[in-house]
Amino acid sequence: MRSICLSIVSLMIMLILSGCWNRTELNELGIVVATGVDFKDGQWTISYQVIVPSNMASGNGGSSAGTSQPAVHVFSVNSTAIHQALNLSNLEHPRRVYVAHNKVLVIGKSAAEQGVGELMDFYFRNTEPRETVLMALTEGQAIDILNKLSPPEKLPGSSLSDMLTKESDQVSAYPVISVFNFALKMNSDAKGISVPVIDLAGDKSDNREEELETEDVLKQTQQPLKMKITKLGIFHKDRLVGELNYNESFGLSWLTGDIHRTELSFPCSKGDQTQERAGFTVNSSKTKITPRKSGSHYVMQIKVKLKGVLTESTCRQDLSNPKVIREIEAQIDQQIEDFIHTGWSAMKRLKTDTAGFADKIHRKFPSDWRQIKDDWQDELARMELDIQVQSTIRRTGLIQKSFEQSEQD
Template identity: 50%
Template sequence: MSQFGRFILALIILFILAGCWNRVELNELWVTAATGVDMMDDGQWMMSYQIVVPSAIASGTGGGSGGSSQPASQVFSVKSKTYNQALSYSNLKTSRQIYIAHNRVVFIGKRAAEKGMDRLIDFYLRNTEAREMVTMVVTDGLASDLLRKLLPPEKIQGAAMAELVDKESDMLSVFPKVRVYDFVLSMNSDSKSIGVPVAEMIGKRDYQDEKEAESLDVFKKTSAPLKLALTKLAIFQNGKLKGFLNKEESLGVSYLSQKVNNTEISFPCSEQPGREMYSSILVNSANVKLTPQKTNSHYTMQVGVKINGTLNETTCTKDISKTKTIHDLEKEIAKEVTSTINEGWAKLQELGVDATGFADRVHRSFPREWETVKKDWDQEFKRIELDIRVDARIKRPGLLQKRIGSQT
């Protein structure tokens, strides 16, 4: 090929490979911080989008006081037969395109959770913009209501809720974080079950306060009477909601699911059973070992728990400088942990849902027998007994050797 021919070819390729032919400018997009999924009475889905208002954040007025200030985010809802149709129909309500790649959390209404998460999972795995690392949160009511509730002091509620779940999972482990990716794995596991945190609006509803919140005067008050909080754990089986666990039950399931990172344990003083004298330990590490054993025709799960922590509060009258006192406190901690695990386990057996993933462990330990057991696993799960052994150690009892107010 001649030099002139090469030049013409390079010129053609240059025009063909132009990189800006399908560009979308930032001011043409609505970046979504959170989404909500609700099932309505007419059988249609209602998708709610919490979109970020960049100008409000850049000016520093978003969520602040002042009549002319605009909120840092806005929420609007679209009803449709499918999730993608709702995304398309959003173009009828806004001049900008909804962009969900930066979505932090997806709220799931109770009726939608009872209907099943198959459509949600399909949407996140099939859509090229949706990301599987989005945090999942269930609500007892409508997801759209939670999206419209601010979570001070943060300006964007979706990002604030994602941070709240992250910190709770790391510091308390009562309601461990669940992403869409984790939910997908659970649906394809042997147990086909998982627990998802539940967020609710708590407190007494004040319609005057809500009216002020709409005009951005809510920040003139020191505290809003209606607040968002994580309250319980929603248990799913085969992608559908089966029931709820309270805080104690949920923490017990966290132990059995090996999801406890750090947590706080309050336990009574053994020398004064008639009085409400409690101590508290901050758990720095919790190692849980689960070993399935077969006894006769059923299974027993050996649960070995090793806990190391710091004594950060005590009202017990015993001298904690003595080794025996520390051992007595460790025994009380072991009793408390055992009680918590049993409480969570009893609730799961009542629901008949293997949210601990025991089925996967039995399958790996007894692969030949699993083909027979898996057909009746729901019934077999209810017959499993726990053999709990807790080894609690107080590594740092603190600087004080006696409680404040002791006479000796």
């Protein structure tokens, strides 16, 4: 009798729970791969780069009849609130905009200067948008970046995300940052954040992408405009306060320990005015920052240790000589120290603690921090750095002399 009752109850539960009561079919979703945020006249302009599935099938991202059509569709929605734009998107797009697969968030300069606190609130208050989305800035309008195709990839949003990631892993001049890490730094003691800047490089007067269906443009091997990472935007709290060039940003990466792998080029010897140079690939790097108190102020001890291989050399020195290797390592040490000083000077110019020094002082000197936190910008300007760099050349390559030197021998 008991088994019969259990069977009846189980059958009733199966009947009640059968099916997907809140299902959404794939052909009802507009999957977003990139989002752009602009601000103008008191309103947000949210742009969505949505996948066009029918144009993903062909080999060239096109549809049929020998024409090439983009695999994405870009449209914009104006609204007073960021989340409201998702609902208003139905006025322009036949499918429900689905942002859970968004790869990158591009912020226009006007929106960055206005402040992105409301944008952070949108990402952390709602369940669908993910905090792992990568962030990027642009000097102009974010929609211009989303409209730009990026051959040979079919999805420009995914291409831009890969570009940011690979730059951070291979060059390390413009560290990649996600929405989660942005919010984490925005609520730290330092409140300084860096975000890569994406611009359109090339001849803007010859941008003919709107003519993609013509045969002449399809035969072009190079587009007049292309996306390029050019600078590093610096935020204080949620507002953009300035930008760093390549050398300043590269120095900041050494200072903060964001170097993963990179290349260095330097003269063969100190004070060498010839064209002879050597190339060094950094395979591993570690930066340790230790705050020390000096009187009533602070000194940041920066210890950088790196290892790598010599990948290029037109120098006339004999690389089999240990003394020569030590001289080259000293050249590398000096160049990295110069980069760090350049990044540090840029930090003081913008009066923004992008290196996170405030958090380190707070942890080591908590009682002091309570006294100086209200005047932290002035304290940051008086701070000094004690930089110690130690590089190690693990290999010099398959040959010990340059080809020019070998010919003379």
